[in-house]
Amino acid sequence: MAIVKPFKAIRPNETLASKVAALPYDVMNSEEARDMVKDNPYSFLHVDKAEVDLDSSIDIYDKKVYGKARENLDNMIKEGTFIQDEKPCLYVYRQIMDGRVQTGLVVCASIDDYMTDVIKKHEHTRAEKEQDRINHVDYCDANTGPIFLTYRDNEEISTSIKHWADNHKPVYDFTSDDGISHIVWVVDDEVTVNRLCFLFGEVDYLYIADGHHRAASAVKVGKKRREEKKDYDGKEEFNYFLSVIFADEDLYVMDYNRVVKDLNGNSTEEFFNKVKEKFNVEEHGIEGKQFSPCEKRTFGMFLDGKWYKLSAKDGIFDENDPVDRLDVSILQNNLLHPILGIEDPRKDKRIDFIGGIRGLNELERRCKEDMKIAFSMYATTIDDLMDIADAGRVMPPKSTWFEPKLRSGLFIHRLS
Missing domain, CATH: 3.30.1760 (Conserved hypothetical protein from pyrococcus furiosus pfu- 392566-001, domain 2)
Structure with a gap:
């Protein structure tokens, strides 16, 4: 059964969310990222692809890049670009693209669920790409990009999430340059939080839709922290990683x-x-x-x-x-x-x-x-993805293209 938990998100000041939110680090190269941040000091690419603030000749895997990422993140927190919630919360994240709506729940998922295949995979990962994100997470002491998870639709969960969104004011509501709407609600009611965590506890499996390298890296950082803290009790934040979970029926896979x-x-x-x-x-x-x-x-x-x-x-x-x-x-x-x-x-x-x-x-x-x-x-279907994951198999490379892309920078999960 899947374990999810609330967390104290570090997230943008409400007035800056649209400027902070950025596409995932792995959908553009360094040159494209430099162009994207040129007139935007708030872009989360200053953290996710920190080479944009260093000489263009630098190797993107140089330790100076990860050090710069931590420096930029700390400065953005210090300067008030980011705030942190005072108590653990869940978050509803809705995206609207061409009139089509997908609504997910932002949570922390368990590294143990990943290791025991309660969280199922459908891709192999590459060691060099894993190591890049391991370094990034370790230096920043944070999960900075959410893993995109899905599950077989559960009416109770969907109804609970929709009820919260229908009856509360969002903290963010903006449209990005590509015309996609991003709307976020903070779920700060303890009864509702516990109810949603309980309902996910009855879900047999979660599936990685996108973000296999981020997930694998987050798990390896968690295991590394466990080795460093021999008396860990499993409640530490490094035992969990940042995720957004969507019902399978909400998702759109493109060719x-x-x-x-x-x-x-x-x-x-x-x-x-x-x-x-x-x-x-x-x-x-x-x-x-x-x-x-x-x-x-x-x-x-x-x-x-x-x-x-x-x-x-x-x-x-x-x-x-x-x-x-x-x-x-x-x-x-x-x-x-x-x-x-x-x-x-x-x-x-x-x-x-x-x-x-x-x-x-x-x-x-x-x-x-x-x-x-x-x-x-x-286009490959979500059912195809789940069938392959259930069989313990992997998809051929470049089988799925999900749209819209989750934005990075809207939620950050500190590991300590």
Whole structure:
């Protein structure tokens, strides 16, 4: 059963929340982050990507970067950019994008639940990316970016959260530059807090939707603190990590599309002949008439200015295998690898991945500039994600793209 607890959030002064809130550190590079903070001294990127305040030649994994993150965080607290709640609370975080609403509960989740698979994963993590966030959390003595969790919808939980939001005034209500609304309520009533914690205690599993590296890093920092404090009793804040939990029915997964540099030495005719062995191929139209799949097992393909519809033939995947039947697996196992030579999409520089938020025009643009061929995907579903996590398996890389992105800086969880 899942353990969640309230905490004394360090959060923005109400007048500065819109300026503090920032996209997650891992959705932009350092150059882009420098541009984002240029006219905004309050941006949380000064903490999450502190290299923006150091010379551009610095290695982003240099210890000076983590030291600068702690310095910036301490200064922002000292100067009143952030305040801290006086007692442990929960927080309701609502986002509205294009009229679609997702409402989550901000909590601290248990590192023990992570280690015992009450919190389930669906991705492998990379050691260097883990170490980056381990250093960041350890230096800052805080979880600065929330882990995005989900659960199979529970009507009592959803009703309780909605009731609180409907009957209380939010502390933050702003729209970010990308048009997404962000609304936050503080749940400071002890009865309501205890009720929500109890209800989550009846939830069998939580699932990481996004933030596997942040979660793994938070857990490793917690374990490190336990080794340093031999008499820990499990109540210390380092035994928990910052999370936002959404019901699965609230979430929206977008397509995660692919572009490839070349045809791997094949002529266009050779390429099509090989593709037709595993897929039915139908020309969709001339340039400008795009194809976005509207059902599983279908793919769009853009090549030489034309869009094609690919449909997977029967027998090329195992319907009973939750990983093999994913569209991303079908494309990888039957086209990208055997025909285009993309053996390891994590490492191969001939392939790139484009989140659906950027649209199919971006696929066409890349094919005109630096790529040869593009594939539009049908989005992986939340049920797919949960089925794979339940089976103890992992998804292929770049399987899911969640929108909207949680903002960092709205909630900070101190570890001591």
